[in-house]
Amino acid sequence: xxxxxxxxxxxxxxxxxxxxxxxxxxxxxxxxxxxxxxxxxxxxxxxxxxxxxxxxxxxxxxxxxxxxxxxxxxxxxxxxxxxxxxxxxxxxxxxxxxxxxxxxxxxxxxxxxxxx
Amino acid sequence: xxxxxxxxxxxxxxxxxxxxxxxxxxxxxxxxxxxxxxxxxxxxxxxxxxxxxxxxxxxxxxxxxxxxxxxxxxxxxxxxxxxxxxxxxxxxxxxxxxxxxxxxxxxxxxx
Numbered sequence: 001x002x003x004x005x006x007x008x009x010x011x012x013x014x015x016x017x018x019x020x021x022x023x024x025x026x027x028x029x030x031x032x033x034x035x036x037x038x039x040x041x042x043x044x045x046x047x048x049x050x051x052x053x054x055x056x057x058x059x060x061x062x063x064x065x066x067x068x069x070x071x072x073x074x075x076x077x078x079x080x081x082x083x084x085x086x087x088x089x090x091x092x093x094x095x096x097x098x099x100x101x102x103x104x105x106x107x108x109x110x111x112x113x114x115x116x
Numbered sequence: 117x118x119x120x121x122x123x124x125x126x127x128x129x130x131x132x133x134x135x136x137x138x139x140x141x142x143x144x145x146x147x148x149x150x151x152x153x154x155x156x157x158x159x160x161x162x163x164x165x166x167x168x169x170x171x172x173x174x175x176x177x178x179x180x181x182x183x184x185x186x187x188x189x190x191x192x193x194x195x196x197x198x199x200x201x202x203x204x205x206x207x208x209x210x211x212x213x214x215x216x217x218x219x220x221x222x223x224x225x226x227x
Contacts, residue, residue, distance in 0.1 A: 002158060031213055040125075043204070043217040056214070090158055099147045099164070099208030099215055107151075107158030 003027045006091050006108035014116055015081060021111045023074040023091030029106070032074040034066060035090040037110070043090070049074060050096055081115045088112050120205050120218035128224045135192040137221040139205030140185075146210045148181055150190050153202045153220070162190075162203075195225045 004025045013019050023032065034046040048056035049068040063085075065077040074091055091108045094100030120141040129135050139148070147166045151159040165172045165181045165188065172179045178191040192199055202222045206215040 002160070004158070006158075033214075035217075040219065042219045045214065045216075048214060050213075088156065092159075094213060096213040099149060099206075100213055102164060104149045104151070104161040104164055104206070105159070105215060106161070109158045110156070112156065 004108035018079040021076040025093040029093035033092045037088040122218045122221045126222045139188045145207040
């Protein structure tokens with residue numbers, strides 16, 4: 001385990017379902033991130049939270065809704081997704097030094113999402 | 117786009133050989149980092165090189181940085197089957213904690 005825990009590991013959902021992804025870290029990091037990873041494409045930064053405040057939303061469709069109740073927990077609420085949203089969703093955390101500080105980002109193992 | 121680009125996209129080598137992959141970026145950076153991702157898992161931080169450094173070593177990893185060419189390379193020496201993974205470079209701009217990642221190089225080490 002890396003110190004960043006993501007649940008569930010796998011999720012299959014229909015286009016009309018509502019589900020949530022969860023991310024948890026107890027590393028003392030104050031920044032948390034959601035990334036989307038699709039095959040053969042660069043990681044897409046979706047949302048950034050710094051000290052629980054959302055600091056970035058990279059034009060993500062409103063069917064993805066993030067929530068950060070405290071510096072240790074991050075959620076991604078999903079509703080009415082499309083098949084093209086199928087991907088690996090990665091959560092990461094870091095300190096807010098440049099580039100995440102000397103140790104960079106710590107990633108969770110990801111949630112493999114399939115939308116049917 | 118602020119994202120970096122890795123080259124080659126894929127690399128297949130024999131166990132014991134060296135693997136070299138390159139990364140290019142477009143902006144001024146504060147540091148550049150390399151990460152490894154095993155199939156279907158999260159990324160793991162390997163090494164960070166600062167903009168005022170030219171070369172850095174960590175075990176069998178050697179990273180170089182050429183800020184004039186906006187490029188970096190990662191060398192894995194004496195590769196092992198366990199090195200089979202995708203490798204990503206990521207960079208940050210000055211005073212920015214956010215990283216921009218490339219699309220990665222997939223390395224396959226044949227036994």
